[in-house]
Amino acid sequence: MQQVKKVVIAGGGTAGWVTAAALSKQLANLVDVTLVESEEIGTVGVGEATIPPMLVFHKLLGIDEQAFMRATHATFKLGISFEGWGDIGERYIHPFGTTGKGSFLADFQHYWLHGKTLGIDYAIDDYCYELQAAEAGRFARSDSSSISYAYHLDAGRYAKFLREFSEQHGARRIEGRIARVEQDPDSQHIRALVLASGQRVEGDLFIDCSGFRGLLIEQTLQTGYENWQHWLPCDSAVVVQTESADTLPPYTRAMAHDSGWQWRIPLQHRVGNGLVYSSAHLDDDSARERLMTNLETAPLTEPRLIRYQTGRRKQFWNKNCIAMGLSSGFVEPLESTSIYLFMNAVVRLLKLFPFNGMQSAQVDEYNRQSIVELEKIRDFIILHYHLTRRDDSAFWRYCRTMAIPDSLAQRMALFHECGQCFQSSDELFRLESWVHVMLGQGLMPQGYNQLVAAVPEAQLRQHLQGIRQTIGQVVGKLPPHQEFIRRYCQAEKN
Ligand SMILES: Cc1cc2nc3c(=O)[nH]c(=O)nc-3n(C[C@H](O)[C@H](O)[C@H](O)COP(=O)(O)OP(=O)(O)OC[C@H]3O[C@@H](n4cnc5c(N)ncnc54)[C@H](O)[C@@H]3O)c2cc1C
Incomplete structure (x- = not known):
């Protein structure tokens, strides 16, 4: 079994940088951490409401709350x-x-x-x-004080904040589009990411943070997906940012409409808005119009459509690849659980880190814990x-x-x-x-x-x-x- 000395993270959205931050801080001299991302492809650009365990994760990393809140234009959420x-x-x-x-x-x-x-x-x-x-x-x-709280934050600024943190702790960033994934012909383990420029990025362990596309976990390893749409039928969202409102409520709003619901997330200098809906019950144009006529303040961006399928990968850890973030699956933005899930997944990985190579009992335990956790959230x-x-x-x-x-x-x-x-x-x-x-x-x-x-x-x-x-x-x-x-x-x- 090949020892893990080099970790390569594919993708630099919130999941990628959260993973890079935790691994570079906690595994300091034990492994090299490299992250590949493509500015041309960009990130999903949402994910701005969080839940209280985020404070524990930040404590683990030694992140200063005031600096983090100033950098991400964050507000408090109760x-x-x-x-x-x-x-x-x-x-x-x-x-x-x-x-x-x-x-x-x-x-x-x-x-x-x-x-x-x-x-x-x-x-x-x-x-x-x-x-x-x-x-x-x-x-x-x-x-x-014992008040229990979380944050509303600007997702783009949060990724930047964590990038700086990760680079300070030794993580290396490579800009470029991953064009091809090289596998070992016998074990099918991933050996390298090949970028459009021709550069090869070799690794022992690969973390797939490439978003819904699941570049490594699905497009390469064909892990399979368990579809939960029959229980969670919303599959689309139109999102838009608006000017800040006069009041700053310390909570997220989730307003149901006849085919889904709409969120309002107050940040310091703007509001995040999105209309979540089932495309089987509402068409995209009507969804866009409904969102734009139900805004509290003037829009700052053009409305943007995001399509998704609720469910999860059949395995989160497959061969020498672990899916984190949207590449691992998606329940629903309703209870703001997605960022929490990959923060907890990184902690789980640190506890079960495969220093001596991929061992099946360790991989099984990681998958078992991840599935149990996600299915309980799904029920809720x-x-x-x-x-x-x-x-x-x-x-x-x-x-x-x-x-x-x-x-x-x-x-x-x-x-x-x-x-x-x-x-x-x-x-x-x-x-x-x-x-x-x-x-x-x-x-x-x-x-x-x-x-x-x-x-x-x-x-x-x-x-x-x-x-x-x-x-x-x-x-x-x-x-x-x-x-x-x-x-x-x-x-x-x-
Ligand atoms: C509508 C909606 C609302 C949400 N609201 C919340 C919320 O309120 N709270 C919450 O916790 N979560 C929420 N989420 C989930 C949250 O947005 C994500 O979990 C979070 O942003 C992490 O995304 P990601 O990093 O996995 O993917 P992405 O942000 O999509 O990042 C993918 C990265 O991979 C890179 N990449 C992809 N392909 C390539 C390639 N070929 N070469 C190089 N790089 C590549 C991209 O450039 C990007 O850097 C929401 C999700 C949706 C869809």
């Missing part, structure tokens, strides 16, 4: 506002952070549900600090589409009545019957996320764990009131999001 998903006119926030305080034997929703039977009829939203701060448009962080996303009462279009009727994975059906039934929800150790979305989305989209449990009724009523009232009061007081002291950004990480307008 959750996602889902508008029109359960039904037209309804709205809820899926927040980051914890909600209420449960006990070892019963999670918070059981106390909340019991409280409702006693007339303590406050929304579950009132028990979540991040959600209340989001609604109030307020934000602050400090080293001692399908939940948003399936759990709806919308009946206003063929799209929503399809989503409402489609067959769903057994794993998801079981979770929904459990919550509906007895308010129970669970989270396994290898799962990204926490119990609270499932609870907020299921309640937000109208699935009210018929029962709860009666064990909580053992708590004396006065004590329960005091407990619930205490949480609400504390949150109210703390949120009241937070500055407006915009003001905190100005003080903490204001970017130069350029």
Whole structure:
């Protein structure tokens, strides 16, 4: 087996530079890291909403938050506002952070549900600090605060920021179009990328970050793709950037329409917008028009169409090639999971790095972990589409009545019957996320764990009131999001 001394990354979008940053920083003198990208081809140019584990990844790399936020024109994100998903006119926030305080034997929703039977009829939203701060448009962080947050960032600037970081840590960048991929005739392992200029870039391990085209993992190794379109029927997006708005909400907006949904992502100097839709239910011209007539501020760019197919590669690691980012598959932008997935994939790779060459047990374990993680995320996303009462279009009727994975059906039934929800150790979305989305989209449990009724009523009232009061007081002291950004990480307008 050939030892891994040279890692070659094909592609310099967010996935490519995230991978280069982590490998160059963590494997310093152990391997050489080279990235090949083509400015002529460019990147997908979206991917601007993130989730809290990004902070952990940045910590691993030693990235300074203020410098990163200034460089990427970033804002803070406390959750996602889902508008029109359960039904037209309804709205809820899926927040980051914890909600209420449960006990070892019963999670918070059981106390909340019991409280409702006693007339303590406050929304579950009132028990979540991040959600209340989001609604109030307020934000602050400090080293001692426990607020859970993520970022909205400019994808192009983020790739540049990480490129600088990676080059400082020894990664080498080669500009050029990959014209051909050379394989070993016996093992079929990849040996080199051959550029249009004729330059050969040899390596021991290749990371495919070439985007949807999957230049190495699919076009070369023909790994195969598992299509999830029957569960996640949206396959297109029109995207446009607009001028910044007067207010800067610390959350992403996901506004459902009759054939998909529209996002609004507030950055410091502009807003990212996109209309996601199923091309079987809405044609491209109508999608473009719908997006352009539903913008808050004036467009800064021409609308751009992106086509995709939801699903995943049959293997993420095949021979001496690992797919990261869009080349590995795509669930949906709805819960901003894509950047997280490749950040976690790089960490997984570092833990299972094939210093001594490709060993099948290691490769299998990497693939197993990646598949389990992605399928749990997939179920959570399908939940948003399936759990709806919308009946206003063929799209929503399809989503409402489609067959769903057994794993998801079981979770929904459990919550509906007895308010129970669970989270396994290898799962990204926490119990609270499932609870907020299921309640937000109208699935009210018929029962709860009666064990909580053992708590004396006065004590329960005091407990619930205490949480609400504390949150109210703390949120009241937070500055407006915009003001905190100005003080903490204001970017130069350029
Ligand atoms: C509509 C939409 C919305 C999204 N929103 C979010 C979001 O809010 N949050 C989130 O986390 N994720 C989101 N994503 C996903 C996110 O955009 C991607 O995961 C992320 O940008 C990484 O993309 P990538 O680097 O894999 O691919 P790309 O950005 O496409 O980069 C591919 C790279 O490969 C290079 N390349 C390709 N072919 C060649 C060649 N022949 N020679 C040389 N170089 C080549 C290109 O030049 C480029 O550098 C969204 C995706 C879509 C489609």
